[in-house]
Amino acid sequence: MNRWSTTLILLIISIYAKAQSVSGRVEEAGTSAPLAGVSIRLLPGSLGTVTDENGRYRLNARPGSYRLLVSALGYRTRESRIDIRAGETLDVRLEPTAITLNQHTVVTTTRTETGEFARPEVTSVLTATELRRRAPRTVPEALFGLPGVWLQKTNHGGGSPFVRGLTGQQTLLLVDGIRLNNATFRSGPNQYLNTIDPQSVERIEVVRSSGSVGYGSDAIGGVxxxxxxxxxxxxxxxxxxxxxxxxxxxxxxxxxxxxxxxxxxxxxxxxxxxxxxxxxxxxxxxxxxxxxxxxxxxxxxxxxxxxxxxxxxxxxxxxxxxxxxxxxxxxxxxxxxxxxxxxxxxxxxxxxxxxxxxxxxxxxxxxxxxxxxxxxxxxxxxxxxxxxxxxxxxxxxxxxxxxxxxxxxxxxxxxxxxxxxxxxxxxxxxxxxxxxxxxxxxxxxxxxxxxxxxxxxxxxxxxxxxxxxxxxxxxxxxxxxxxxxxxxxxxxxxxxxxxxxxxxxxxxxxxxxxxxxxxxxxxxxxxxxxxxxxxxxxxxxxxxxxxxxxxxxxxxxxxxxxxxxxxxxxxxxxxxxxxxxxxxxxxxxxxxxxxxxxxxxxxxxxxxxxxxxxxxxxxxxxxxxxxxxxxxxxxxxxxxxxxxxxxxxxxxxxxxxxxxxxxxxxxxxxxxxxxxxxxxxxxxxxxxxxxxxxxxxxxxxxxxxxxxxxxxxxxxxxxxxxxxxxxxxxxxxxxxxxxxxxxxx
Known part of the structure; x- marks a missing residue:
């Protein structure tokens, strides 16, 4: 582990840069009403915040070029390019929509945030909104009816997703990007996905194609x-x-x-x-x-x-x-x-x-x-x-x-x-x-x-x-x-x-x-x-x-x-x-x-x-x-x-x-x-x-x-x-x- 530690330290050492900020207001298009609770993300990275009751937000970040991702329930996601050099202001207007297909930003296909529409792969996404509305009994049952996914239940405490006809050892399960599959994963249906509390879940992404390049063994049917x-x-x-x-x-x-x-x-x-x-x-x-x-x-x-x-x-x-x-x-x-x-x-x-x-x-x-x-x-x-x-x-x-x-x-x-x-x-x-x-x-x-x-x-x-x-x-x-x-x-x-x-x-x-x-x-x-x-x-x-x-x-x-x-x-x-x-x-x-x-x-x-x-x-x-x-x-x-x-x-x-x-x-x-x-x-x-x-x-x-x-x-x-x-x-x-x-x- 000494070699690993030395490598990691060398990778993360760099010169500290002074933070700048981007701020603004998010409103509903057509009415100009402020939108509270809107998610604001700077990509790439994990910098994010939500708008206050007046629709205002503020984010500190180091100077550079970013994509500003603005998303909220019932509104079309907006993505804008922004160069942060000094204090920047960017106001955003969101248009109401009921469509979610091909609108998502996903992380599973490339192990980083990317828009799904332009990708060759197809990803089925279960959003936080759908999880709240469906209040699923288990995580496997949350997938029931999702495009490209079939659910088998050997017992009431189980639930095994089939992705393109494959399950068990041939379908890779991840939690926050970490492998759930292990040395004793059984062939055929199993119960392992049910060991996640459904109310702790923010979203579920199912990549309906082979995922071995990104994630290794088991991702033959999907991820x-x-x-x-x-x-x-x-x-x-x-x-x-x-x-x-x-x-x-x-x-x-x-x-x-x-x-x-x-x-x-x-x-x-x-x-x-x-x-x-x-x-x-x-x-x-x-x-x-x-x-x-x-x-x-x-x-x-x-x-x-x-x-x-x-x-x-x-x-x-x-x-x-x-x-x-x-x-x-x-x-x-x-x-x-x-x-x-x-x-x-x-x-x-x-x-x-x-x-x-x-x-x-x-x-x-x-x-x-x-x-x-x-x-x-x-x-x-x-x-x-x-x-x-x-x-x-x-x-x-x-x-x-x-x-x-x-x-x-x-x-x-x-x-x-x-x-x-x-x-x-x-x-x-x-x-x-x-x-x-x-x-x-x-x-x-x-x-x-x-x-x-x-x-x-x-x-x-x-x-x-x-x-x-x-x-x-x-x-x-x-x-x-x-x-x-x-x-x-x-x-x-x-x-x-x-x-x-x-x-x-x-x-x-x-x-x-x-x-x-x-x-x-x-x-x-x-x-x-x-x-x-x-x-x-x-x-x-x-x-x-x-x-x-x-x-x-x-x-x-x-x-x-x-x-x-x-x-x-x-x-x-x-x-x-x-x-x-x-x-x-x-x-x-x-x-x-x-x-x-x-x-x-x-x-x-x-x-x-x-x-x-x-x-x-x-x-x-x-x-x-x-x-x-x-x-x-x-x-x-x-x-x-x-x-x-x-x-x-x-x-x-x-x-x-x-x-x-x-x-x-x-x-x-x-x-x-x-x-x-x-x-x-x-x-x-x-x-x-x-x-x-x-x-x-x-x-x-x-x-x-x-x-x-x-x-x-x-x-x-x-x-x-x-x-x-x-x-x-x-x-x-x-x-x-x-x-x-x-x-x-």
Missing amino acids: VNVLTRTPQFSEKKGFTGRAFGKVASAGMEYSSRAEAGYQSATLAVTGGLAYRKFGDLLAGRGLGFERPTGYTQLSGDIKARARLGSRYVATAAYQDLEQDRVPVFHKVQLENFQYNQFDPQRRQLAYARLEGFYGSPWLESVQVTASWQRQIEGRQSRKNGTPTEVQERDQTATSGLTLLARSQPATFWQIQTGVELYADRVSSVRRDVNVQTGAGVDKRGLYPDGATMNSLAAFQLHTLTFQKLTLTAGGRYNAYEITIPEKTLGEATVRPSALVGNAGVSYAVIPAVRLVASVQSAFRAPNVDDMGTLGIVDFRYEVPNNSLKPERSLNKEAGVKIRTNRFSAAVLGYHNALTNFISRVRAGRDSIQGYPVYLKHNSSEAFIRGLETDVEWEAGRNWLVYGNLNYTYGQNVTAAEPFRRIPPLNGRAGVTYQKSAYWLRAETLLAAKQDRLAKGDKDDNRIPKGGTPGWQIVNLSGGYRWRSLTVSAELHNLTNEAYRTHGSGVDGVGRSAWIAVEIGL
Whole structure:
């Protein structure tokens, strides 16, 4: 670490520059009314503030050229170029709008702020406004109906996003840009995204294409980046606070969260505590309560930011969430278990981040992030008619260090350079206990105890922006060392590596229409779950294999983006070729403990192709009509059968009426029947014989905002449709209602 420390110190040493300021007033176009609470950001960087009750703002910054980004709920985002040399004044007028598609500034595609419309990639964005209005029960459920995203729920305490037909190990999950995926991430659906408190989230970005160049292994289908609430600096010192409460019908949810914070020109802090109690799920017509599915959740988080002079901003954050007694419903219902549950299901994340802003063409800014994360998964199960309780506990601790440097050697050329280091260590134990006598026997855990996975990567992303043309390109080299200390098979160490690249183009035929295309290679290094699993997983018994190689993919996509004052759309087609894909094959033995025995091999070549459409139309003043439709087709070429768990044709459509004080929405979500099944799907007891039936649900929602008070409510599944999202182990929620109240202090 001495060499790392010396390098970082050299990178952030520079001459202190005297700060200047930019100030002004933000008004509503047409009425000249001052707008309070408008977000003001200087890009690149993290300097920001909000307007006061008179619509005024003031920001201190070192001299240089910036982009001033001005955004607010219900208004079109404005971006202006400004050169800060002395005290500058810039007044801004915002135009009201209901359109959000193609309007966002996103961070996930290039790991820095950039406008999404001009990029070749397509990003689905869930904003703070939508999160407040929808008040989601969990983070996975917040993604339900998002363009290009499908949601599978093995249990009520889970939720795994499918991005372009891939999930689990092939979809990368991030929290504030830090990897959530680790050495024991399971193949197929998992519950890890549910270990984030939804009320701590500020926005969610889903990059619907390969992301291996920017983020490394696992980003074959796409990247889901959950960005938590960030405290803002303010010229006016003061304390802040927020209280949230939500209740759902039939006792299905009782949620609460309290926040407190402090803000000034140089220090901003916010922290929160949340408690949630979820009752058993009430499904649709004829299904009734699905017991057991309820559980409890306790979480806390804190984030602090400090300005260290005019050049540096430091951030420190800690998150801790624990879920207790989370039942796996389909195990109890279909596999003769008296009980089968996760207890606890816990995630802890701590990170420190230092950002330095230099203004040099070859070193505009530097960001260094050190992180530590621990995921704990306890499992207890007992079958009917047996006295033995199986107690398992897996723990994965991850340390990370990331260095990002941003350069702009020319006005049209931006470069993002990065170095990443991650180190995982796995602890896994199991004990079989006779509940009648209390006697116990220690056995090998699901994973080899003491297994490790280390990775080191370097990458670079380039963006060339001309009047009508945007070109992107990048590359990454990633090296891994994975050690499996298996007692029966002997210790094994493998050192896979990968070199991946991407290139994209976005061309403005006219200012409102852009043609986009890109090609991206991606990879997934085999992890400890792949190489060392021994035990019951889903409906099979898995045995280890330490000779696996990285999975590979090549994704090609093309489409069109449209953005006018009253209409926005995105249409994209893609084809993702998968090679060396890791799949389960029968291991020759008939069964162990009544389960068929499987082994993982690099045995498959496959492809997934699809078409995604997303439309928003401002049909009249205050009226927004929107919809999306997603088609996915997957084929396992090697096995000459459909690719596993491919989502059915699905979509969402709705209409929203909104004014500054209130909003109303009618929405329908639908999915076609999925009867195109792989053999693994047919063997999966969560999927009905003959496939998953199609379904359609209708929801009505609305809300009112007065000063610092927001009330939102929803009538869900009005027709009480009995439905299940394809591959899930629980059914969808039946006719129900919820109401949520948020008060700012």
